[in-house]
Amino acid sequence: MIVTTEKLTKRYGDRAVVDEVSLSVRRGEVYGFLGPNGAGKTTTIRMLLGLVKPTGGTARVLGEAPGTPKALLRVGSLIEGPGFYPYLSGRDNLRVHAARRGLARSHVEAALEQVDLVGAAGQGFRRYSLGMKQRLGVAAALLGRPELLILDEPTNGLDPAGMADMRDLVRALTAQGQTVLLSSHLLGEVEEICDRVGVIANGRLVAESTVEQLRGDTVLLVRADPVEKAHVLIEGSSLHGDVLHVREADAASLVRTLVQADVDVREVRPLLRTLEEVFFEMTGAA
Amino acid sequence: MGSVMDTVMGSVMGTVKAELLRLWKWPATWVLTGVWLVMTLTFGYVFNYLALSGGTNTRDLSQQQLIGSMQPENAGAAVVRGLPMFGGAIVLVLAALAVGSGYGWGTWKTTLTAGPRRVSAMAGTLGALAVVVVVLVALTFVVDLGAAIAVASLEDWGWSLPGWSAVEAVGASLLIAAMWTAFGVFLGVATRGPALAVGLGLMWAVVAENLLRGVGSLLGPVESLTGVLPGGSAGNLAGAVGGSGAPGVLNDLSGTTAALFLLGYVVFFAGAATLLKVRRDLV
Ligand SMILES: Nc1ncnc2c1ncn2[C@@H]1O[C@H](COP(=O)(O)OP(=O)(O)OP(=O)(O)O)[C@@H](O)[C@H]1O
Ligand SMILES: [Mg+2]
Numbered sequence: 001m002i003v004t005t006e007k008l009t010k011r012y013g014d015r016a017v018v019d020e021v022s023l024s025v026r027r028g029e030v031y032g033f034l035g036p037n038g039a040g041k042t043t044t045i046r047m048l049l050g051l052v053k054p055t056g057g058t059a060r061v062l063g064e065a066p067g068t069p070k071a072l073l074r075v076g077s078l079i080e081g082p083g084f085y086p087y088l089s090g091r092d093n094l095r096v097h098a099a100r101r102g103l104a105r106s107h108v109e110a111a112l113e114q115v116d117l118v119g120a121a122g123q124g125f126r127r128y129s130l131g132m133k134q135r136l137g138v139a140a141a142l143l144g145r146p147e148l149l150i151l152d153e154p155t156n157g158l159d160p161a162g163m164a165d166m167r168d169l170v171r172a173l174t175a176q177g178q179t180v181l182l183s184s185h186l187l188g189e190v191e192e193i194c195d196r197v198g199v200i201a202n203g204r205l206v207a208e209s210t211v212e213q214l215r216g217d218t219v220l221l222v223r224a225d226p227v228e229k230a231h232v233l234i235e236g237s238s239l240h241g242d243v244l245h246v247r248e249a250d251a252a253s254l255v256r257t258l259v260q261a262d263v264d265v266r267e268v269r270p271l272l273r274t275l276e277e278v279f280f281e282m283t284g285a286a
Numbered sequence: 287m288g289s290v291m292d293t294v295m296g297s298v299m300g301t302v303k304a305e306l307l308r309l310w311k312w313p314a315t316w317v318l319t320g321v322w323l324v325m326t327l328t329f330g331y332v333f334n335y336l337a338l339s340g341g342t343n344t345r346d347l348s349q350q351q352l353i354g355s356m357q358p359e360n361a362g363a364a365v366v367r368g369l370p371m372f373g374g375a376i377v378l379v380l381a382a383l384a385v386g387s388g389y390g391w392g393t394w395k396t397t398l399t400a401g402p403r404r405v406s407a408m409a410g411t412l413g414a415l416a417v418v419v420v421v422l423v424a425l426t427f428v429v430d431l432g433a434a435i436a437v438a439s440l441e442d443w444g445w446s447l448p449g450w451s452a453v454e455a456v457g458a459s460l461l462i463a464a465m466w467t468a469f470g471v472f473l474g475v476a477t478r479g480p481a482l483a484v485g486l487g488l489m490w491a492v493v494a495e496n497l498l499r500g501v502g503s504l505l506g507p508v509e510s511l512t513g514v515l516p517g518g519s520a521g522n523l524a525g526a527v528g529g530s531g532a533p534g535v536l537n538d539l540s541g542t543t544a545a546l547f548l549l550g551y552v553v554f555f556a557g558a559a560t561l562l563k564v565r566r567d568l569v
Contacts, residue, residue: 049399052567069297073401083392085308092311099304100400100407102296140396 002027002062002148002179003048009056010043018043019203020057025148025181025196030174032194033183036283040203041183042080045152048181049077062148073101076146078154082137084125090136091121094143103144111139114169130157138169149173151182155189167193187279201283215278220246220254223267230263245271297402301410302417309414314383319422322368322376323429329532330364331356331433355531358434359448362455363528365426369459370520371492371534374466377422378487381415381470385559386480398568408560412471419463427456451528458527458545462520465548466491468555469516475559491517496534513538519547 003025010018018040025031035041046052048059050067064071084093094108112118115135120128128136134157141149155163170180170193184190190197191211199207199214207214222237222244224230230244231237234254237244246254251268258265309315338352354360388394397407431448438445469490473483495517502509512518513536521534526541539547 046567046569051395051398052569067398069293069401069403072399075399077399079395079399081392083394083396085312085391085393087313088308088311092307096304096308097396097400099300099307100397100402102300102401 001025001060003031003060003181005044005048005057005059007057008044008047008054008059010040010047010052011055016203018047018054021200021203021205022057023198023205023208025179028174028177028179029195030170030180030182030190030193032187032190032197033181033200034185034187034190034197034279035183035200036185039185039200039283041185041200042152044200045077045079045150045181045183048150049075049079051079074146075148075150076141076143077150077152078134078137078141079150079152081156082133082140084133084136084140086126087124089122089124090117090128090132090139093125093136094121094140097140098143101144107143111142114142115139116165131159131162134158135162138166142173145176145178147178149178149180149182151180153183153185155184155186163189199279199282206282218270220249220251221267221269221271222246222254222258222265224258225264225266229261230258233257233261233263294403294406297406298409298413301397301402301407302413305411305414306417309384309418312384315380315418318376318380319425322373322422323426325372326364326368326426326430327433329368330430331437335437351531353443356434356437357443358431358438358445359452360528361427361431361434361448362452362459364430364434365423365529366455366459366462366524366527367529367532367535368426369462369466369529370517370524370536371532373426373459374462374517374520374534375488375491377419377463378466378470378473378491379484380418381467382474382483382487383470383480384415385411385471385474386477386483388474389478390480394568404564405560408563412468412556412560415467415471416464419467420460423456423459423463426459427452455527455529458523458529458541461545461548461552462523465516465520465551465555468552468559472555472559475562514547516548516551519544519551523548 001024005021005023007020007022008018009016009020021044033041043052047054048061048066049072059066061071062074088096091108091112094111095105098105098108112121115138117132117135117139120132125133125136134154138151138154141151155166158166170182173180182190194211196208196210197214198205222230224244227239227242227244231239234244234246234257237246255265255268334352334356338349355364388397398404402410470483470487473487474480477483477486495512495515498508498512502512513522517534518536521536522539522544523541524535525537526544529535530537
């Protein structure tokens with residue numbers, strides 16, 4: 001395990017902003033940390049980096065206590081937007097960061113190349129566009145090839161092409177054996193690249209699984225005539241307008257039942273809920 | 287144990303290097319340094335020289351005093367004279383800006399997640415600012431000495447280079463500047479921003495202590511207190527090493543007492559800032 005938390009909790013006053021979160025990130029995977037605005041993603045990540053002290057529970061990062069040099073030197077991070085000196089160029093900002101991390105300057109150019117910022121590296125950070133600032137933040141996280149990357153909403157401010165680049169970059173990183181924990185409030189954006197996801201809402205981890213598991217069992221959509229009669233016949237079905245939704249059913253036996261009862265079956269197909277719908281159900285319910 | 291020390295020293299050195307790099311390229315460093323050098327030249331030499339050569343001496347100084355203050359051998363006193371109030375205010379502003387801005391820019395977040403412990407990060411910041419202070423004081427001495435030599439040559443005075451007393455004066459200048467720097471660092475950390483830190487610092491250095499000194503002339507206990515406040519201690523040390531005749535310079539305490547108070551303030555401000563930095567969440 002690269003990251004584990006055990007009932008990790010942060011209270012501000014009497015409000016638990018992060019509430020007994022127990023999650024785990026495995027070596028080499030891309031872990032999507034998902035949740036709507038204000039769910040507690042950034043606060044959890046801050047605790048993993050030692051910026052915020054938990055009020056309860058524990059966390060281990062690469063087997064170490066969060067925020068210690070042993071952990072931090074092996075983690076690259078970008079938390080809630082990049083933090084750089086506005087008057088320095090992108091390159092100088094990375095040089096300053098490399099010095100803090102005890103890394104040689106040669107790492108700077110490699111990181112700039114990875115995020116495609118070599119051309120603008122001499123420009124003042126102040127004059128960067130939102131997307132360029134974000135990419136510089138990712139470059140800082142990449143410096144020195146840390147084992148674990150913690151990226152808090154890395155695609156914030158990126159255009160669709162930039163988002164695609166970011167996804168490619170994350171894929172390339174895992175191909176090199178790096179582990180990535182990335183947060184997002186847009187499921188569709190990370191669905192393709194995440195091996196596993198943790199869903200947080202109102203400070204509580206409401207699910208942690210693979211994307212497929214998260215989608216859950218397939219639901220059958222049945223269009224039949226008369227639909228009310230079919231609804232009565234099939235146990236556990238639910239009526240949605242003029243169609244039925246049936247959970248965990250065998251299509252063949254379902255059709256046989258309906259036909260034998262003289263119900264016309266016009267359509268039976270698996271209803272693929274989008275992850276977005278699942279997400280909405282979960283986080284809305286919590 | 288040895289390797290633990292090595293690691294700690296290594297990360298402090300890395301942080302000092304990083305901080306020096308960004309302070310060196312920071313326009314504010316140069317603007318404030320420039321303002322200070324212009325001020326020390328103007329008030330230490332330009333006005334005095336004009337008063338001397340134009341005969342318009344309205345500052346209650348005898349010709350002899352004017353000449354004495356501009357002698358190259360008194361360059362050390364010229365440096366220390368300006369530090370208790372104006373020079374101090376400038377290094378305080380520099381330190382408060384350097385530390386306070388990091389909260390708004392988000393650079394503290396980047397710094398504290400880079401690797402070194404928070405204590406090392408603070409030690410690195412304080413170390414880099416110490417380097418800046420040393421360079422600033424050395425630069426002031428060189429500029430003042432240069433101006434003094436220029437005046438002495440123009441006027442054909444017989445002059446000699448500064449002696450031991452200049453070392454004392456420069457040492458006192460360093461201690462005074464270090465105290466104001468630590469004060470600025472403390473304010474920057476405590477208020478978590480540049481604006482309030484600079485505002486409060488200037489209020490204290492330029493206004494509050496002067497007001498208290500005014501009250502002090504009416505109330506005895508307040509008067510003895512003002513002598514040992516940060517600005518008061520700085521003023522007394524400057525007075526004790528020959529830097530008389532400038533705003534904020536006092537002559538109520540012995541040099542040793544004043545120096546010990548200043549040292550105490552340096553330790554207190556730097557320690558309190560570090561403690562706050564280590565203890566508080568960074569959000
Ligand atoms: N220092 C603080 N004091 C009080 N409340 C806080 C503090 N920091 C965060 N919160 C609250 O904690 C909650 C979670 O915040 P957090 O930034 O972790 O959410 P998030 O999941 O990252 O949201 P987003 O997607 O908008 O970035 C929010 O309601 C926020 O108001
Ligand atoms: Mg967030």
